[in-house]
Amino acid sequence: MAKITAGVGSSHVPLLGVAVDQGKWQDDYFGPIFKGYEWTREWEAREKPDVVILVYNDHASAFDANIIPTFAIGCGEHYKSADEGWGPRPVPDVEGHADLAWHIAQSLILDDFDMTIINEMDVDHGLTVPLSMMFGQPEKWPVKVVPLAVNVVTYPVPSGNRCWALGEAIARAVESFPEDLNVQIWGTGGMSHQLQGPRAGLLNREWDNKFLDMLASDNDDVRHIPHIEYLRETGSEGIEMVMWLIMRGALGKSVKTLNRHYHIPCSNTAIGHIVLEPAD
């Protein structure tokens, strides 16, 4: 039986991909960030998950303005790194887990989630940067990936409550997959940042840490935070944190925090990550 054994929430700042790809990850600017991920990288090397359900958002790479799926699940065999305007990142292709992905997609639709299924797409920094943070620069990614792309760009994006409920449904789906698989779920994006307008550069250390506290707790108050609170407190792009709720919803009522790290800034963004284990 497949099982979700852990959840990771993590920022997915494009500049971190640049730091890895250009070997700058030990310099003064990036050193403290990568140091914060060190424990997690070692933990992942020990855990050896078979599959990661990777919740992220497409940043106008695979989807143009024409089509905006709220929840799109990648059911393909592999995905190439997207050219975001300066050439694709020099990272391995991402291998899908089509069997598990289709199983999850089917289960979710039966569970009244209105999924969009996608077979072929390129994946951008939202998906590949977290892989680099967790696994460094391997010849080949050590996990298969089920990409789950969430619209967090055009409003309304899905509610926190809906994201949490989707996570719960994903956990049910994984548990009904017959093959033995060690599955992790990652929620990516955030933390506080604003990339547009005169208010650009807003960061909110206090709120971000309160959010991490809420994720680590045994109650589900975090699912009821309204969009406007993310926007006011954490900048227009801080809304990406709703994707962490899909991860958290998949872990059940109680969780144990294995690691937690927060650093300001990386480019325009507050970097944070948290590693959680179901504790029910």
Place this chain on the structure above:
Amino acid sequence: MAKITAGVGSSHVPLLGVAVDQGKWQDDYFGPIFKGYEWTREWEAREKPDVVILVYNDHASAFDANIIPTFAIGCGEHYKSADEGWGPRPVPDVEGHADLAWHIAQSLILDDFDMTIINEMDVDHGLTVPLSMMFGQPEKWPVKVVPLAVNVVTYPVPSGNRCWALGEAIARAVESFPEDLNVQIWGTGGMSHQLQGPRAGLLNREWDNKFLDMLASDNDDVRHIPHIEYLRETGSEGIEMVMWLIMRGALGKSVKTLNRHYHIPCSNTAIGHIVLEPAD
């Protein structure tokens, strides 16, 4: 305030489009079918709806195998008739109602429906045949259309219960649109038919009429019919009738039946239609 004033369920058989386009609609084969729609055509001419929310499915025209949205709502300004392999139907372009469509899309997402928004697409017989049945051959369609494309091809398709709930949410959305608009909602497809395999040609007059009875009733038992019942009783393509439930769900608890017609066969298909008015 906009209001849903009526709902129509109707088959959308491609051959009916051919009959209209080639002027065969009075011959022995098609005569009885078009006669059954006569009252409804006159009623539509009197009702003069401003907008039709037209629930249909794409038959591998706008969407290829790569992307499969469960619920896609058309938010564009206009749509062309698709070339389904023998040239586009010679019908007017379909004019969208982008203001209302975006309002509904936003409201639905806020209401935890995981919509896919689509701006540009061609629309196939699923959408244009019902327009021809209701409005004949005008120079310009007398209504604007909000297309709502439902996946009823790749399994699982959305449950009857989810479709009904979507209809309820659409009704709430329409009622919160500030402009005065006479809005109809149409659910199309069906009735019994099977287009594939050795069982092709299955029709089920009794079941189809029971389904029409259930739609016309004041209880919502019809939303709980499982997919397997549609498939066993009405053929593999009879599942399209789940789209009628979106229409029915939008009309509220009680309805008044204004017209009802059933005829066998049209090509591979049992033709039926029903005109309902909210009666709460």
Place this chain on the structure above:
Amino acid sequence: MTQETPKQNIHEYLAELDDIPGTRIYTAARARKGYWINQFAMSLMKAENRERFKADERAYLDEWNISEEAKQALLKRDYNTLLDLGGNVYFLSKLFSADGLPFAEAVSTMTDMTWPEYRQMMLDGGRSPIGNRSIKGGY
């Protein structure tokens, strides 16, 4: 709030779909298997592709990531085999159109009837569901 439809396990749900006589429900498993058959068929929506296909069917098919078995079935218009290989009728209908074949006539080739026989069955009220609902149940 109204009563919820009881949720079903996906494995039970899919098993039921396989219990219908003479029918291949287009499940994920079929959609995956037939992906390139269907994408090939979809390509025939463009007039220039239809022409290239008609000029040399085999050469056009060889441009696609399709098994030899599927290519043979496409060349023979063996639609039941194509359904087994994951083809879906709405995609395959682009091939009906390319051949100039009416939809119902193409559908009739999947049954054990000739086109005139099939057409007559439909005029007579269609195929009865009796005995055609369930393989296991035989009803």
Place this chain on the structure above:
Amino acid sequence: MTQETPKQNIHEYLAELDDIPGTRIYTAARARKGYWINQFAMSLMKAENRERFKADERAYLDEWNISEEAKQALLKRDYNTLLDLGGNVYFLSKLFSADGLPFAEAVSTMTDMTWPEYRQMMLDGGRSPIGNRSIKGGY
């Protein structure tokens, strides 16, 4: 079952989004208005389009269904005006890349700071939310 988040009316929801200082939330209204600005920007993901654009920006822009105002803003790289006209930063970032401009530097041009000032603000902990949360509330 857990408690439901109270559902909000879409008009209230959208009104709140307009109450954030120095921020244009990418709502449906903006997405509609800026559709072709964003599709133009997306086109710059292809190397051949970037070259054609660089060779003659005005001529390339004239191929798109974009208002003169938006074209001028694109030519001037006036990103705040482009946000007003419905541009979205993830789409517009394809233009940053075409210009070889780092993302953060491009973002800084939307503020009242120079790039070195903006960079220093970020190193110092970023822009404070205090007074930046609500126009009406002023908090």
